[in-house]
Amino acid sequence: MDIIIENLTKKYGNQRAVDNISLKVATGEILGFLGPNGAGKTTTMKMITSFIAPDEGRILIGGRSLADNPNEIKKNIGYLSENNPLYEDMPVMDYLNFCAEIQGIEKTRTPERVIEMIRLTGLNREKHKKISELSKGYQQRVGLAQAIIHNPKILILDEPTSGLDPNQIAEIRKLIRELGREKTVILSTHILPEVEATCDRIFIINKGKIVADGTAETLRKQAQGSDILRVKIEDGEPDHIFKSLQKIKTVSMVEFADRKLNKFDIHCTAGEVKREIFNMCVDKHWVLTEMTPFETKLEDIFRELTMN
């Protein structure tokens, strides 16, 4: 099932929490939804899950309007909301049973689904405990289990890895990737490496407006034309090396990274620069001991797009 969002707007008072957003998510795509706090991520997700209605615009899911048949469409959506609210007084098994049945799974099939979810999310040892007795990480797994128990075609995950330890994060990411093969996934997060690790496409919003949409690669290319190289050149005077580096045509800027160790950061435009630096060192009998390319980090792109 694909998701088409057209000119979506949501106002809280005078403030436009979501401002004229249009977006298409194809079937089987994992979309990373980024933005600073208060950018409108959660509001958008609440509109897609039909918890709240948009003021303007419309949402089509699988070609059908969400406004016209929310109840049919809701069966196809699995939602893990931001702070993962759960009925804490219920044991894990009972809670998952309730979720399965209320999502319209036949009664004969619910035990099988519940057991599968418990296996998938690694809750086997905790399954008889009350949800309030679980640690945050395990509660997050219960939240994920209730979102996928009815095998929805669309998954909306609002910060799915918050509160998890690194091992659990790796597991959940793997799970999301697996689920994303056949499902359409929208995932919001603050953790930028997570987006790169799990998502096919990145979507950044700020103050309710779209500021970037594309793969991590295209965003990098858009962000800045320049690559950064860190080089360490020995056997020469730092200032001499500095000047020589500046003379290379494709180098746009040179900075001292560490003057004592003869380390330099080189901003350059084209790929030939590495050869030229090497050739220069050979000519002058300097020894090149380190050359590390720095990619423009997603963090930098994010900051650039969302800071004014």
Added chain:
Amino acid sequence: MKTIWLITRRELNSFFDSLIAFIMIVLFLGFSGFFTWISGSDIFMIGQATLRGFFSIAYWTLFFFIPALTMRLIAEEKKSGTIEMLLTKAVTDRQVIIGKYLATLLLIAIALAFTLPYVITLAKLGNLDAGGTLCGYLALLLMSAAYTSIGLFTSSITNNQIVAFLSALFIGLFFHIIFQIIAGGMTGIIGQIINSLSVTVHFESLSRGVVDSRDLIYFGSIVFLGLFLTEVSLAKRNAYN
């Protein structure tokens, strides 16, 4: 229908798991039993095989207990955010409201069912008016239905349970006594209208053993209005209706 029952069952389980149900039943039976059998103008003092005394005690105990049962129904879910989890599943607002409503009413019915031994005892002791007793229970149930819907509504307008409890009591107080008092000082058509708004008037006419369609319509309208307003208040989060 199945969805409503699922919500009702979960809600009822939650009443029993959190001990609220047991406390409610024990207190209700304690109060009503004490005043029906042991103290005040109890059955042995009146010397008649009638449950009128029990009905008037239950009339007051339920008035205070029902807001305590209903206060958490929606307010708690709003506070913890589980309402979002629930309403984004394949359920409608109305199913959730009716499910929760039925759960509370069912719990009250269970509490009332525990007073069945009173009826049996009295029937053995003397000549019990079966019709009157049945009407008394019906009156209690209808009154509970009305106050439950008011309680559910006040629970939906806030995420603070105490606020929900107190506003339910406040609104209930009008129906329970204030309308009757106001009407007492008035004459003419306005007085009659206000008087007919009082739960007490309808309760008494029912528990006297007369099933009048006006009483049924009266309680039915309060239930409907309460549930309707609850739905409006839930939809205020700005959802599709």
